[in-house]
Structure formats: structure tokens, C-alpha cells
Amino acid sequence: MKPFVLLLLCLGNLNRLPAQHIELLNNNKKISIRGMSVVTDKIIWVSGNNGAVGKSVDAGKTWQWMTVKNFTQRDFRDIEAFDENTAIIMAVAEPANILKTTDGGKSWKTVFTDSTKGMFLDAMEFKNDKGVVIGDPINNQVFMAYTNDSGNTWVRSPLMKDLKAEEGEAFFASSGTNIVTYGPGIPVFVSGGKQSAIFESSRRKLVLPIIQGENSTGANSIAMSPDNQIHGIIVGGDFLKDTARKNNCVLFTMIGQLRFSAPQTPPYGYRSCVEYINRKKLICCGTSGVDISDDGGLNWKNISKEGFHVCRKAKNGEAVFLAGANGKIGILTD
Numbered sequence: 001m002k003p004f005v006l007l008l009l010c011l012g013n014l015n016r017l018p019a020q021h022i023e024l025l026n027n028n029k030k031i032s033i034r035g036m037s038v039v040t041d042k043i044i045w046v047s048g049n050n051g052a053v054g055k056s057v058d059a060g061k062t063w064q065w066m067t068v069k070n071f072t073q074r075d076f077r078d079i080e081a082f083d084e085n086t087a088i089i090m091a092v093a094e095p096a097n098i099l100k101t102t103d104g105g106k107s108w109k110t111v112f113t114d115s116t117k118g119m120f121l122d123a124m125e126f127k128n129d130k131g132v133v134i135g136d137p138i139n140n141q142v143f144m145a146y147t148n149d150s151g152n153t154w155v156r157s158p159l160m161k162d163l164k165a166e167e168g169e170a171f172f173a174s175s176g177t178n179i180v181t182y183g184p185g186i187p188v189f190v191s192g193g194k195q196s197a198i199f200e201s202s203r204r205k206l207v208l209p210i211i212q213g214e215n216s217t218g219a220n221s222i223a224m225s226p227d228n229q230i231h232g233i234i235v236g237g238d239f240l241k242d243t244a245r246k247n248n249c250v251l252f253t254m255i256g257q258l259r260f261s262a263p264q265t266p267p268y269g270y271r272s273c274v275e276y277i278n279r280k281k282l283i284c285c286g287t288s289g290v291d292i293s294d295d296g297g298l299n300w301k302n303i304s305k306e307g308f309h310v311c312r313k314a315k316n317g318e319a320v321f322l323a324g325a326n327g328k329i330g331i332l333t334d
């Protein structure tokens with residue numbers, strides 16, 4: 001009997017081997033990468049601290065690194081790239097700046113500046129030439145600005161006046177993905193800290209069933225299903241306890257009322273970014289590893305203990321890239 005039992009055990013283990021893994025492409029730079037924009041399967045831009053921006057035009061095989069002049073001490077927590085030549089980066093604070101290049105990163109133009117004390121930009125989201133940026137609340141008022149022209153000009157939104165943030169409630173700038181837009185460009189974004197909530201533009205705000213109450217807890221990232229934009233998912237957790245799995249993920253639907261549900265098998269720790277690969281398949285990542293779901297986010301399996309801050313799928317393509325601390329960049333591989 002014994003050999004037979006052993007064989008069964010082996011087969012069982014084989015079945016549980018993850019079908020996909022992360023291939024590391026780059027891992028040796030003193031840069032914490034949190035911004036990533038994948039334009040096509042070949043063109044990838046990343047941004048990080050120390051004024052760093054990186055670009056690959058050959059699917060991540062080789063990288064061109066640049067330090068943005070006059071911004072060498074700044075932290076670019078989010079980036080949106082439009083093609084090989086055009087990209088926008090966000091320097092979070094003191095002052096808050098948005099910069100744009102149209103020559104592949106050779107030169108950058110400052111397109112937005114706000115020197116208000118306490119200003120801290122968290123994330124940008126774009127659909128073609130229309131974009132939105134959110135910033136931490138000042139006097140409990142969320143900062144939001146819009147652009148219509150691919151980031152050349154920005155206009156502050158007066159709409160957020162009616163929806164107050166709580167004391168100690170803010171937005172994590174951990175991956176530039178805590179804001180999405182749906183339908184005709186309505187921004188939906190998630191907060192963390194003392195309170196973690198979902199905001200639907202200035203229309204409504206609901207507290208999330210996700211861990212909250214401390215500066216290190218709450219929602220970090222939101223994604224909406226690519227087909228119908230009715231289903232979505234939110235991930236987060238506690239970045240100081242990055243393997244804790246309790247209340248770190250929320251599924252939601254937006255048919256009329258916002259309805260929340262919990263996954264059956266949650267992600268394997270604090271997660272700073274979530275992304276739909278297709279309608280059913282999702283990826284999420286955080287400092288303690290990478291997980292995949294094949295059933296719309298209901299059940300997650302861990303495929304790597306390698307830590308990453310951000311994971312993005314190509315806007316026009318299929319490739320999925322990840323990036324994190326120490327200049328680490330990876331690609332999801334079969």
C-alpha cells in the first residue's frame with residue numbers, strides 16, 4: 001500500500017504546483033518603484049524615489065534609467081505613459097508636482113504645481129486624454145484635479161467639498177492604483193488609515209469591510225472588471241503586518257447600490273495592488289508576495305513570496321509586469 005499512497009501524495013502536490021511564476025528581469029538599483037505604466041507588451045515605464053524613471057521598449061529585456069533634473073530627491077509614486085515618448089509623472093509632496101515628457105524622458109515640463117502645506121498626491125488615473133489625480137485630505141477635504149488634454153493642463157475639482165474625510169483618513173500612495181474610473185469617467189477611489197472607505201466621485205461614500213483604524217491599515221488598490229465595469233475588487237491590509245490575511249480584500253458590485261462581499265480564500269497578506277488580467281483572472285501583489293485568482297477574485301493562490309509594490313497589465317496587450325523595492329522588476333510567465 002505504501003508506494004501507492006506515496007504516489008497519490010506526489011500527484012496531489014503536482015496538482016497544487018502554481019501554473020504561473022514570476023521571472024525577475026531587473027533587481028539591483030537603489031530605487032523603490034511604485035509607479036508603473038505598461039503601454040504595450042513591449043513598452044513599459046516605471047517611476048520611483050530619488051527622481052528615478054525607467055523605460056523599456058523591448059518587453060523588459062533592457063532598461064533605460066533616467067534621473068529627472070531638479071527632482072533628484074523627489075518620489076514619483078505614479079506614472080502614466082501614453083507611448084514610447086510621452087509620459088506623466090507625479091512627485092507627491094512639498095510641493096506637489098506633475099511633470100510631462102514628450103521626448104522619451106530627455107526633458108520634462110512641470111504641468112502642475114501646488115505648494116499648499118500638507119499637499120500629498122496619491123494616484124492618477126487616465127482614460128485616453130482624460131485624467132484625474134487625487135491627493136490626501138486637507139482640513140478633511142479630499143483633493144482632486146482633472147485634465148482633458150493628456151495632462152497638459154489641470155483644473156482643481158470643486159466637487160469634493162460635500163464629501164468629508166475623517167480625521168486620520170487618507171489615501172495610500174503605495175502603487176498609484178487606489179483610483180479607477182467607470183462609465184463616463186466617474187472616479188471611484190478608496191481610502192485608508194483611521195477609516196477605510198470607498199468614494200464614488202462626490203456622490204457617495206461608504207465605509208469598507210476591510211481592516212482599518214491604524215495609520216498602516218486600509219484599502220490600497222481598486223480595480224474594476226474589464227468587461228462590464230459593474231464588478232470590482234479592492235485589496236489592502238496592514239503594511240506593518242504584511243503576512244496577515246484577515247479582512248485584506250473586498251469584492252463589490254455597483255448595480256444600483258454598492259454591495260460588498262468577502263473572498264472565500266483571501267490573498268496571502270497585505271497587498272498594495274490588484275489588477276484584472278481578464279474577466280476571470282486577477283493578480284495582486286504586496287511586500288510579502290504575489291497571488292493569482294482564476295475565479296474573479298473569489299479564491300486566491302500564492303505563486304511567489306517575492307515582494308512587489310505594483311503589478312500592471314499592458315493597456316494594449318497581454319503582458320503583466322511587476323515592480324517593487326531595490327529596482328526589482330518582474331514579468332508574469334507561464
Ligand SMILES: *[C@@H]1O[C@H](CO)[C@@H](O)[C@H](O)[C@H]1NC(C)=O
Nearest residue numbers: 068069070071107108109110
Ligand atoms: C532647474 O534648476 C535650475 C537652477 O535652480 C533652474 O535654473 C531651472 O529653471 C530648473 N529647471 C526646471 C525644469 O525646473
Ligand SMILES: *[C@@H]1O[C@H](CO)[C@@H](O)[C@H](O)[C@H]1NC(C)=O
Nearest residue numbers: 146147148149153154155156
Ligand atoms: C473638460 O472639458 C469639458 C467639456 O468641454 C469642460 O466642461 C471642462 O471644463 C474641461 N475640464 C478641464 C479640466 O479642462
Ligand SMILES: *[C@@H]1O[C@H](CO)[C@@H](O)[C@H](O)[C@H]1NC(C)=O
Nearest residue numbers: 167168169193194214215216
Ligand atoms: C498616525 O496618524 C496620526 C494622525 O494623522 C499621527 O499623529 C501619528 O503620528 C501617526 N502615527 C504613526 C505611527 O505614524
Ligand SMILES: *[C@@H]1O[C@H](CO)[C@@H](O)[C@H](O)[C@H]1NC(C)=O
Nearest residue numbers: 018268289302303304305306
Ligand atoms: C504559499 O503560502 C504558504 C503559507 O504561507 C507557504 O507555505 C508557501 O510556501 C507559499 N507558496 C509560494 C509559492 O509562495
